[in-house]
Amino acid sequence: MRYIRPLSIEDAVGELAKAVGPAAILAGGSDLLVRMKGGFVEPELIVDIKRIGGLSDVTETAEGFRIGAAVPCAVLGENKALRKAWPGVVEAANLIGSKQVQGRCTITGNLCNASPAADSVPALVAAGAKAVVAGPSGKRTIAVETVPTGPGRTSLAKGEIVEAILLDKRPEHAGDAYLRFIPRTEMDIAVVSAGVNLTLDDKGAIKTARVALGAAAPTVLLVEEAGQVLVGSKLDEATMERLAKICSGACRPIDDKRGTIEFRRKVAGVLARRVAAIAYKRAGGK
């Protein structure tokens, strides 16, 4: 096994592109090291990206926020501007694992690990976040929901690295939120989860809405119909009922050790209602 710590994204991409055996990218390592210790993966090359310039920074730009791929989730929680603009994304990132894990894990890693139950991903998808991908043929910016393609699988090509996540600048009257169901209170993995991102018009009616569900299908689901049903409403009871029904219907869950199909369907609807109400309140809705 070879461990390298390149100083530029180009070097990292180059090493990954020419790797012959299995290679892995290391940021916080909260997924990779656990899998290695358990004997599930045995990479021949490990590329540590933490020393690459800019990858450990959160930058506020004219367009919004750029979150480097090596920024630990705990750092997001300490960024006041980010917390104010995207509270749902930050609360999702700060639910991953335990306090100790949050000091290591990253939202980019959470995205690229491609678990349907990843906590930060439904919030990022609802937020309309973008991923900046560096690769052998240059850089491209893609919607985060196009990165995972199935459990443990991504659309990234050999040699490609997600170097940052981009979040838009927030307009007035905007709010987002994330909720997950776990049988415990913390240090657990979502049985089903929901993220909602809303903007309101001057009268307090919903102008735009994005709804995403986690652990409800092989990848995180962007439920466009659920977003549409919210537009124009002030979250009256009938809209909430329809939202819950659409979200329950959109699920394509499985029966497994964490929950049943029935349970996930039902609770997806319950969480969508509850999380929509939180996002609406955060956006200034009454």
Place this chain on the structure above:
Amino acid sequence: MNFDPRFSGRQFASVGTRPIRPDGVDKVTGRARYGADFNMAGQLVGRVLRSPHAHAVIKKIDTSKAEKLAGVKAVITAKDLPDLTDGDAAMYDILDNCMARKKALYDGHAVAAVAAIDARIARQALKLIEVEYEVLPHVTDVDEAAHHHAPLINDQVFTEGLEEKPAKPSNVTKRTQFGHGDVHAGFAKADFIVERSYKTEQTHQGYIEPHACVASVNPDGTADLWVCTQGHFVYRQHCAQLLGMEASKLRVTSSEIGGGFGGKTHVWAEPVALALSRKAGRPVKLVMTRDEVFRASGPTSATSIDVKIGARKDGTITAAEATLRYSCGPYAGSWAEIGAMTAFACYKLENVKTVGYEVLVNRPKTAAYRAPSAPMAAFAVESAVDELAHELGMDAVDFRIKNAAQEGTRASYGPVYGPIGIGPTLEAVKHHPHMKAPLKANQGRGMACGFWFNFGGQTCTDLNIGMDGSVSLAVGTVDVGGSRASLSLVAAEELGIDYSHVKAIVADTSSLGYNDMTDGSRGTFSSSMATISAARNAIKILRERAAQMWDIPVEDVTWEKGHAVAKGEKYGNLSPLSLKDIAAKSGTTGGPIAGHSELVADGAGVSFATHICDVEVDPETGSTRVIRYTVVQDAGKAVHPTYVEGQYQGGAAQGIGWALNEEYIYGKDGRLQNAGFLDYRIPVCSDLPMIDTQILEIPNPNHPYGVRGVGETSIVPPLAAIANAVSNAVGVRMTHIPMSPPRILAALDAEREG
């Protein structure tokens, strides 16, 4: 030895205080040495190859490729652990469980092991071992396994305990029955009868420290074993017998223990590590991964229990009956038998009958788990008792008080009780402010009782007095819950000196006579009895030395508050001699001063507890939060009240996990789906409220200080208390443990849909 163990009703100076524990600093600074913290020069890494199949014939194992890998120093299979058990069926089962001989009987069953110079090579070597399996049909569910169509796990098993010897083999190894009176006549007199069936899923003790040991077999045939265990003397006996060694040639040293709860009373990895060391000629460290702990060390039984209880309008129970089926893993056990004994132990019953069936399944060998078998039986019985109280229109506590066992009651499992604590714990609960606290919407309150036998057993201690007046106490019961502090308090009490002058250690198997293991809540009960006895023997010598120093007859010397006192007016000018004074002169008065004790601690007093629990259930998700919890339990005498409270809280915490989320989940392929703490959900800190405790002290007449064991009873009532609370919160009777959110939501939906 003329040791008098009877309760004397003395006043205490040290016992009942709360000093800090002697092992505390090491533990909070990380210096304490647990099983994996021992190391030896030249030590190898041991790893075990485990069956991926729930049930399969092992047709062939080829280890040649693994043996040729550079860095591999030994590879073993069952051939390297020949059967030396000489017809001892229980020992044969232990041997077969350590290393499968003909069949792999569960997912995770050991089939081979390697010792290599590092972990990477050991892992590679495991991949090079070729095992040819013939996969057989399997069964993991207790009810399915008991069915006559189920795949047979062992075709030599014919159900014992039936009136006629069965003609066909079965997965039911044994039927046992307890009780007295005539239940049919009793039910005929009942105005109300509740009859229900209950299920509980299999749980693991969930100790944080995985099994770990270092084995070193020397060329001269002697061997050392450092191991995390609840009973190093028992491990010595078992390992020596399985390896064909003389027990005296194997020295076992117990490490600090990161939890055991009954799960470290059984050998798994230790005989394997010794066999590897013997073959490699070097020390071998073997540490289980968490995955291995779940798949291959002992969980408790899964159960299926039917209960029927009848009562008259006035609230008198007229008859009670239970049929209990407990899974044993693939080897015979007595788990249902214990369940059948404990089921109705809290009550005074004219007519009672319990029947237990031991059931083989393709799961790991069932091991003891804190009051083994009692929590499931209590869940079923206490749920039915609660429901019957509702039907009668009686308060659940009053109904239990009316039927509670008392001194002189003949227990459902046979013996007649002495002074017991069930009535007092119920009275304490009845008057506890918790019972009157208001509840909000979606909240419910439940309560339940529990019983555990407690054990005593063989015990040996040494008490040595240093020339500086310090006392070192060597005990042979592993400290799992603060017993070094408690036993130091007892030594200080008996000698009349300060706690800070006593230091207790757990001695290895070559330093003391045989000790039974720390199980059955016996650690403090039995070793305190032996410590009192050893201290009294030391006091006898201290008096003799004082008499010698004063040159007076020993009969005129008494021992009071840590001093030899010359009795009688003629000695008026003799100042008392302190233990320290006498110890300082011991070199010239006959040498070191010590007290020894060896005894069988009989008369462990039975133990009772009553718990109260408030829960809040989210009706939309089935999620349950325990918002308040109170434990009331009889301790006999709380030697160190903080650690008694810790035992009460720990049992309740484990019970809460069991009641709400913990369970072994098997796939259709017979493989364990959740062999890790992510998906085997024990409670985390924030899942639990502060667990309130109330210690009652109803002295055990068979212990000088009145001590009863306290470690286990606290896990008996929680399943039922929480089930009663949840059922009261949601208005639906919950009969399947754990009451996980999907189960509660499904039950609520079924009720809503009528």
